[in-house]
Amino acid sequence: MSSFSPISLDDLVAQVPDGALLAVPADYSGAPMAATRALIRRGAKNLRLVTVPQSTLQADLLIGAGCVAEVETAAVTLGEFGIAPCFTRAALAKTIKVIDATCPAIHAGLQAAEKDVPFLPIRGILGSDLVKHRTDWKTVDNPMGGGGDPILLIPAIKPDVALFHAPMADLEGNVWIGRRRELATIAHAAKTTLVTVERLHDGSFFDDERLAAGALPAFYIQGVAVAERGAAPVGLFGEYEPDIDHLRAYAKEARTEDGFAAYLAREAGTAKAAA
Amino acid sequence: MSSFSPISLDDLVAQVPDGALLAVPADYSGAPMAATRALIRRGAKNLRLVTVPQSTLQADLLIGAGCVAEVETAAVTLGEFGIAPCFTRAALAKTIKVIDATCPAIHAGLQAAEKDVPFLPIRGILGSDLVKHRTDWKTVDNPMGGGGDPILLIPAIKPDVALFHAPMADLEGNVWIGRRRELATIAHAAKTTLVTVERLHDGSFFDDERLAAGALPAFYIQGVAVAERGAAPVGLFGEYEPDIDHLRAYAKEARTEDGFAAYLAREAGTAKAAA
Amino acid sequence: MSECKPEELLAATLAAQIPDVRHIAVGAASPIPAAAALLHQARSKERVHVTILHSRRYNSFTDGGRELFDAAAQGRIDVFFLGGVQIDGEANINLVGLGEYPDLTQRFPGSFGSPYMAFVVPNVILFREEHSPRTLVKEVDFVSAPGWSPEGVWRRGGPKALVTGLAVMAFDATRRCFRLSSVHPGRTAAEVRAATGFEFDMPDCVPTTTVPDAATLGLLRGSIAAKLREFYPDFAARVFPVPA
């Protein structure tokens, strides 16, 4: 059961192929910021991001660094710190393709993949302009109804890679995700799941039902790297709060492309990006 | 937040109306045996059981005691102790209606109710005689496919009441279900959720992310009663093992209707049932 | 008691839009709706559950990001607040951008869960502080969430009211039309008319929005400010500074 050993951050992100459909969580559920910086240093290209269901700094950095070809998202924003500057620039300049979605549709698509069914039905949304533009979504008459009951079908979203940060992994390679169950869903839905963790837990989560309740089993996970404060400057549930000053400063600095390049050179160590 | 107080077992089961569609868990996830005996003492009638997805002693007792009109189930059995005698007798005598199902279809129906969609699609099962007899299930051509791809749709299962036993409730009325996530699903799917617990936890599960990971929030729950060893003689995850001798003896004693009545009088205190 | 601040008036006004309910949910980055929900809770005789997604303390979801939407689908969320960079006269909201999608001239963050919550939550309260022809438009450039649905489309709820920095309007989904309910103290109906890009019904006599009374302000500045300090520290520090 325990031939598990963690790998380096660089080896971890080496398992994210260029062009991969990459699922990443929202800020509240373990944004893999250290891995994101490593991906940028590696010069990852043409990633197709799926934000589950939205993103802040992570998507903005990847987009600004030129790693992203398209992003399916319910929203990219810096929240109380304002717009996501790189996302906004790239969307307007059409250097990335934005596939606009809505939170529950992204959850539904991932749950369809989790069950390996072609679609899940979902209520609401009809009449939103999203439906007009999402040619991969389909409105049908409810096949279980008596007619005249339109309902939307959302196709399965099958990420090539799920990448997130979590508090800990145990010695069997299980990862503790707590109540952030969307991390289980993206791991189930994805072909490959890569995780950075704050620390290793000495033992097995399954030795204690209280810990087991928050565990994602090792057999879903293809790589684990230890990255202390790996979600910073975004926060990590139950571990640390976001670095408000950092995020506020980023929102300002990244307003210009030069400012963003300087930020990236300093924070991600991409000297070339600043050149 | 904390106007919660537990109620008596009798008051709890009083909230299960005769004729209710009643969802109950499998043995491995908190069979509410004390509540089952209380339901029998009350003389509950015409219950429509949904076992999630199968049942052993609980369904057999309710059926033998005449509380059940129909049961939707993937299986009722005493497992290594043999057939479920009351279920088997009642099914053959047609004193109950058995709605044969399969485990993943029951999970899918409950997840459809959880999302308030009319159905979920499910792979497999086609060609099983279940499909022939389940006129509420529907085979359609995959509406997201190019034609010629039959797929089964399972209608939502919306229990009137979900009833289960769990290790503990906290002072806010949240219930700790650990990794038995199907208990969350049935609580989400049901109109009313009633829970017996081993004990009360002094505080809030949400004060500790480790406990929060296994918590079912209070707003899904309409009643909690304390019932120590409330799953016995069935086991309770992380708490106690099944009483093998009891179950083995039951399998033997309940082979006859007189034997079952004697068991019930002794174990559930239904003196009249034995008369 | 010092004079009522605009944020206090808005929180109390939003709270006044909340009917008797069991569960109010507040989305991300919404300090004034959060204050309103907590105010409603504090004044309610019944047990009212408040979920503030932004918070850990006031968020007891344990089933992942989908739980808000599933719980709302189950009818367990009675009230939700939605904003809109644009809101139009049929209560459609736009959170995506300006221009002819996908050829946008301005890009906003995205629709979040609005196209879903607007259907499944019985009482959706629209909230936008800026009340101007730029925000309240004749027709949104992009419909993130429609304000109404044609007959035959399953829909449990939708927008019931719009609260802005100037006024309160009620939405009638059958007539697809807002009606001015009240103007905030010091404002006039004519001012609202001029600042609104869409047509709306005007009553003969337009009431003034009720100013929070001393008890309400006491709650806001006391127990509610204390709670907001946990998850909206910046907002709480600005609006409810701790007396020196």
Added chain:
Amino acid sequence: MSECKPEELLAATLAAQIPDVRHIAVGAASPIPAAAALLHQARSKERVHVTILHSRRYNSFTDGGRELFDAAAQGRIDVFFLGGVQIDGEANINLVGLGEYPDLTQRFPGSFGSPYMAFVVPNVILFREEHSPRTLVKEVDFVSAPGWSPEGVWRRGGPKALVTGLAVMAFDATRRCFRLSSVHPGRTAAEVRAATGFEFDMPDCVPTTTVPDAATLGLLRGSIAAKLREFYPDFAARVFPVPA
């Protein structure tokens, strides 16, 4: 090393049906398949995950009862064992009852997850100790899970082999037919033919099922028996008594 017991032969024989895989799952009340899975794991050079639903220690599912089925749908479960009160020549299994459903003359527990697992798991191994015309029938009275599917029906896997107390058979889903692979030591092909209610292909020369070697028996009686004692104490005590 004492003589091989029937249960040991069956466990080793089941293990021999398991190809190189990453994840083997074993359903409820299946001690011999559990022993087979653990034996395969112990002999594998690669890391093989074994899930024994009956156990807590060998069950790392945390997403509720649906996770076995979802994980299987995702292609993460390579091998699963199914029984059948009746099994027929087209590898259909019956777990529901005898007679014309719903007018049954005998009632069995029910279909469990078989109608699903038989489709999504690549390697399904059928196992029934009793090999008789009563259990191996021409046509099952009720198809819980079909052994094959017509063209156009989505299906990833299905029955690959049948192991009984007498013999091993391989199933060819294209031809919808079993073929005798081997008979257990001391048994004959004629005996198998007489005990089987359905037609099957018979090779010219029928091999004898390989008897577990000393190393295999050592594993079964050592580390695997120790594990089985945790979750199948009755079975382990009977088959692998601890030496006095």
